[in-house]
Amino acid sequence: MACFSDDGLSHAVLGHYLTARDSTILVVRRGSALAGFAVLRLARDRGRAIAIIVSIGVDPEHRGNGIGRHLLREAQRWCQQAGAECVQLKVAQDNVVALALYRSHGYRVVGRLPHYYGVGRDGLRMERPAQPAASVMDPLKSGPASAMIPTDR
Numbered sequence: 078m079a080c081f082s083d084d085g086l087s088h089a090v091l092g093h094y095l096t097a098r099d100s101t102i103l104v105v106r107r108g109s110a111l112a113g114f115a116v117l118r119l120a121r122d123r124g125r126a127i128a129i130i131v132s133i134g135v136d137p138e139h140r141g142n143g144i145g146r147h148l149l150r151e152a153q154r155w156c157q158q159a160g161a162e163c164v165q166l167k168v169a170q171d172n173v174v175a176l177a178l179y180r181s182h183g184y185r186v187v188g189r190l191p192h193y194y195g196v197g198r199d200g201l202r203m204e205r206p207a208q209p210a211a212s213v214m215d216p217l218k219s220g221p222a223s224a225m226i227p228t229d230r
């Protein structure tokens with residue numbers, strides 16, 4: 078599937094995200110084909126329970142049709158239900174499509190990662206709140222089991 082191969086995540090790594098209890102992979106199907114995916118995991122950052130969008134990808138043939146937006150919303154729903162305080166991700170500074178998608182969903186730049194995507198190609202760390210602090214749980218103790226979740230629109 079083209080959107081997975083773009084990403085550089087090996088089958089072994091994808092298998093780990095699929096089976097680990099603190100991560101999951103969401104997929105969107107179009108007919109019998111996979112049209113898009115999101116890889117998510119839970120972690121701790123300076124004592125905070127956070128969720129990380131490891132990757133989102135849409136097959137080039139299906140881009141521009143709202144699948145990325147749908148995946149991001151479903152990803153945020155998973156992060157919220159897992160009890161994360163905030164959602165974090167990394168994106169290349171020149172990835173205008175992904176940046177527009179994330180900004181329109183409330184993500185703000187919280188850090189710069191020099192040369193993260195190669196010489197002269199910085200990464201941006203982005204973040205948004207997952208849910209009100211009052212309802213935060215410990216996702217590493219109570220998070221959902223990993224599962225392949227079909228997310229047809």
Ligand SMILES: CC(C)(COP(=O)(O)OP(=O)(O)OC[C@H]1O[C@@H](n2cnc3c(N)ncnc32)[C@H](O)[C@@H]1OP(=O)(O)O)[C@@H](O)C(=O)NCCC(=O)NCCS
Nearest residue numbers: 133134135140141142143144145146167168174175177178
């Ligand atoms: C980024 C990506 C997931 C977006 O998926 P998509 O299905 O094409 O996006 P959508 O159709 O849902 O559009 C969502 C938003 O992206 C932005 N966008 C989409 N296509 C765009 C384009 N050609 N130019 C600029 N912005 C664009 C818009 O903000 C759009 O929101 P809007 O329709 O309300 O204006 C997809 O382009 C992709 O897989 N890219 C390669 C992998 C990648 O860069 N992943 C992100 C790594 S952090």
